[in-house]
Amino acid sequence: MGLITLKNVSKSFDDVEVIPPLDLEIRDGEFVVFVGPSGCGKSTLLRLIAGLEDITSGRVEIDGVDVTEVPPARRRLAMVFQSYALYPHMSVRKNIAFPLRMAKLDKAEQSRRVESAAHVLNLTEYLDRRPGQLSGGQRQRVAIGRAIVREPEAFLFDEPLSNLDAALRVNMRLEISELHQSLKTTMIYVTHDQVEAMTMADKIVVLQAGVIEQVGSPLELYHNPRNLFVASFIGSPKMNFLRGDEADRHGAHTIGIRPEHIRISANEGEWKGTVGVSEHLGADTFFHVRCEELGATLTVRADGDNPLQYGDSVLLAPELAKLQRFDADGLRIT
Numbered sequence: 001m002g003l004i005t006l007k008n009v010s011k012s013f014d015d016v017e018v019i020p021p022l023d024l025e026i027r028d029g030e031f032v033v034f035v036g037p038s039g040c041g042k043s044t045l046l047r048l049i050a051g052l053e054d055i056t057s058g059r060v061e062i063d064g065v066d067v068t069e070v071p072p073a074r075r076r077l078a079m080v081f082q083s084y085a086l087y088p089h090m091s092v093r094k095n096i097a098f099p100l101r102m103a104k105l106d107k108a109e110q111s112r113r114v115e116s117a118a119h120v121l122n123l124t125e126y127l128d129r130r131p132g133q134l135s136g137g138q139r140q141r142v143a144i145g146r147a148i149v150r151e152p153e154a155f156l157f158d159e160p161l162s163n164l165d166a167a168l169r170v171n172m173r174l175e176i177s178e179l180h181q182s183l184k185t186t187m188i189y190v191t192h193d194q195v196e197a198m199t200m201a202d203k204i205v206v207l208q209a210g211v212i213e214q215v216g217s218p219l220e221l222y223h224n225p226r227n228l229f230v231a232s233f234i235g236s237p238k239m240n241f242l243r244g245d246e247a248d249r250h251g252a253h254t255i256g257i258r259p260e261h262i263r264i265s266a267n268e269g270e271w272k273g274t275v276g277v278s279e280h281l282g283a284d285t286f287f288h289v290r291c292e293e294l295g296a297t298l299t300v301r302a303d304g305d306n307p308l309q310y311g312d313s314v315l316l317a318p319e320l321a322k323l324q325r326f327d328a329d330g331l332r333i334t
Helices: 042-050 092-102 107-120 136-148 166-183 194-200 218-223 228-233 245-249
Strands: 004-013 016-026 031-035 057-062 077-080 154-158 186-191 203-208 211-216 240-243 254-257 262-265 271-280 284-291 296-303 313-318 324-326
Touching: 004 042, 016 042, 016 211, 031 042, 031 194, 042 077, 042 154, 042 186, 077 136, 092 107, 092 136, 107 136, 107 166, 136 166, 166 186, 166 194, 186 194, 194 218, 203 218, 203 228, 211 218, 211 228, 228 240, 228 254, 228 324, 240 245, 240 296, 245 254, 262 296, 271 296, 284 313
Parallel strands: 031 186, 031 203, 077 154, 154 186
Antiparallel strands: 004 016, 004 057, 203 211, 240 254, 254 324, 262 313, 271 284, 271 313, 284 296
C-alpha cells in the first residue's frame, strides 16, 4: 500500500512561511508530479513527506498511520535525488545492494533483489562495472535500482533527470513511466519541466509560492485551468493571452487561447497580423504573429509544410469555443 495524506501541513524557516497550510491526498499506485517554477516549494514538500525536513504544523500519514514524528528510515519510502550519489569504487551490483547490506539482509535475499531490479532496469550486463564506466542514463538507472531493492511503499523523485542531456531525458522519462506501469507502486516526482509533468503524471500538483494552485490530470489542467497561472504554466508553447477590448467583447478581463486553436491563412480570419519568427519542427510549425490592433504577438501552431514566411501579412481565426475567459483576479470564468 502507498496511500500518502497531508493534513494541514505547513513549513516555515524561522519567520518565513514557505508552505502555507495545505491538504493533499496521493492514492496508492498513483504517479503524482509536483510542478512549478523554481522556489515554489515543490522539493521542500517532497522532503516533508520523506521526513528529511520537520513540518511546522499538521501531519503526514502513510496508509492511515501518522508518521509525522517517524524518522525517514522507518517511513518505507525510497528517494532518488538529482545527484546519482553512487560510490565510484563499488561495482553496480554493490551500489544497488548497499541499502540492503546496511539493513543486514541475508546475502541470498540481497542477491535476489539486486538481480530482480537489474532485470527491470536492463542493467544485468552492467552489474560488475563501476559507475565511471556507465553513461549518465545508466548511472541514473543504478540510483533508481538502489531505491527499488528497498521495496518501498512509495518512490520519491527529486528532479532526477536534470543532469541529463535532452535525448537522455526523453529516454529516461519513458523508462520511469514503464517502471511505474511494471511496479504499480506510488511515485511522487518533482520537476520544474511541465513537459515532464504532462507526459508522465496520472495527477499533477501545480505549486506557486508554496500554495497548491490546482490538482488534476494532465488533460484536466490543460483544458480547464483554474486560473491564469496554471493556464500559462501548463502547455508548450504557452497559451496566448489578450486583454482590453478583445477580452471585454467576451465578458472577461483576460482571454486565453492555445496556439493550436488559431487558424492562420492569407485571406480568412478576424485578427490581422504579420508573420515574425517561425519555428519549424518537422510535423508542426509555430508562427509568432504580431497583431498591431491587439497589441500582442500570438503563437500559432500550423502544419509543418505551411509556406508562410517572415513578413507575410496574414489573418488569424480563433476557435471561439476554445477561448478561456478569466476575471480580474485571474480566475477562470466557467
